Amino acid sequence: MRMSRLFSQTLRRPPSEAEIPSHRLLLRAGYIRQLGAGLFSHMPLGKRSLVKIENIIRGAMDAIGGQEMEMPVVNPAEVWKKTGRWYEIGAEMARFVDRVGRDMVLAMTHEEVVTDIARQEIRSYRQLPLLVYHIQTKFRDDPRPRAGLIRVREFRMKDSYTLDCDWEGLDKQYRAHYQAYFDLFNRCLVPCIAVKSDVGMMGGKLAHEFMYLTPIGEDSLVLCDNCGYSSNRQVAPFVKEAPPAEEALRLEEVYTPDCKTIAGLAEFMGIPESKTAKAIFLIATVAEDEQDVEKFVLAILRGDMELNETKLTNALRAKELRPATEEEISVKGIEPGFGSPIGIKDILVVVDDLIPRSPNMVGGANRVDYHYKNVNYDRDYAADLITDISAAQEGYGCAECGAPLRMSRGVEIGNIFQLGTRYSAAMGANFLDKDGQLKPIVMGSYGIGPGRLLACVAEEHHDEHGLIMPITVAPYQVHLVFLPGKKVDTQAMAEQLYQDLQRVGVEVLYDDRDERPGVKFNDADLIGIPLRLVVGERALTAGGLELKRRDGKGSWTVPAEEIVRTVLQRISDMEAEIEATVAPIEYPG
């Protein structure tokens, strides 16, 4: 490609709305342009990188037996109603009515469609297992897109689906994806870890998220350096050490003026926060018989701990969970700031599983400026549900080995779900097994966001001058630059090289513009093509052309007659370096 013809220019300054490096550089280098909140165009450079990423994904999926197909973006609501997700998913799914008044959706994932097809196609265990995938544009009306390509509303997604006779088969395909994902992320040179995750709207049993670790990430992760355990904070369990047992003392009301916070209360009472209990009031939306019911929930956990809303949502099987308003709290006869489950009726009380093991706590008395001393679970109040609803924190004990946990942040670049029979059972996708029994197909679902992955590549590989694209993902392999010469016609040489290199299959971005050297070098650095080939008089008098790696790992002066061969060699060197990082990884089970 001739840069004089390229449809996008580099920007000297990034638009002011871009804050994170990947967003700024992808804009400046001309890979992307923004249309609206969470809506981006991929310019020719960006599109080429995106296609390369998608092809890396294709390679990895095909290698584990995947068959590429394509399913419709627009779905009739009917299938979504059948699985219930029409009702469960909120405003993030775009819906519309077609010309004859039918409800339609823009599919944000394709379990329904795959299951619908499977229902028609699959009759026998002999047709299983199967792995199908497609790479397609998705729209999710995210309430808050951010960070450039990291979190957008419209994006490309690879989603694959496995169909199996049983859980053993699913497990096998799940593990194959686990390995394939590491392989392909390695090929993109994006380091990542797999963490256990919440199943969220997908439903199902087991799920992992693949996380690129970075402070700009929006997921909080819990990691154990000792045993390697890792989990999304949303679901992370941890060791809760119960305080020493004590004789239950007499319940006592104490005057605690202005103690509306845990910190204030602990200070006033002269006790650690761990001796207090906090009461949090929420409204949970729960589906009962296809109807949404709002339930008033009182969550109780130790004063020094934080509520984990995902855990609570899952425990309640709630669709939605939000803090209760002061009015809603007052209506229940509860005093905000001094709330307590004691003596309150007609609410759903959920207690963190550490509370029953914590004797003589200080908690609210439902009366302004008063708390109870020596509150003991069971004796003084009861819960509808006792379970883990507290959030892991830095330093808490690892649930596997007890060592202190470390917190980190990450960007989710892929995920894998063991769905089981949720969709097949709901939609009647059954097959006849060996034993003559009709059984629901056991399914899995697996996603990757190529656009987000591109952002992570940029985030991981750049310097103060611009992008440093890995050879596997770069829009072109070689950036050819000529610098006008006084005696030598460097432009003619460059034109010839441009032809020669393309003839042997090298992808060349050729800067044929009449620009000053500084401009060309700066643009080359910004765009980040892995190899830069300069035709200039200075190097020619020193014996050849200048070939340089953008990542700083080598530069060479190459005689003109050897240039094509050398370029091919350097390209395959760089490809080999990356392929060497692809290795079997232990599946944690």
Place this chain on the structure above:
RNA sequence: CGGGGCGUAGCUCAGAUCGGAUAGAGUGCGCGGUUUGGGUCCGCGAGGUCGCCGGUUCAAGUCCGGCCGCCCCGACCA
């Protein structure tokens, strides 16, 4: 959806407190010259519904009201 910020040339920003005549700069873009190994220098030129609608006023980029858009924090989220 709550809190905060911003909206003037392709991009980065002045101008707004205190209303006043053809709305500016840098960069980018076009033309001419100059220069040619890290964003040369000089000249000329094109480029604007000052986010939109309404109001106040003799007069609005500037004041008032409403709306829209974008960004950040939170809520939310495969």
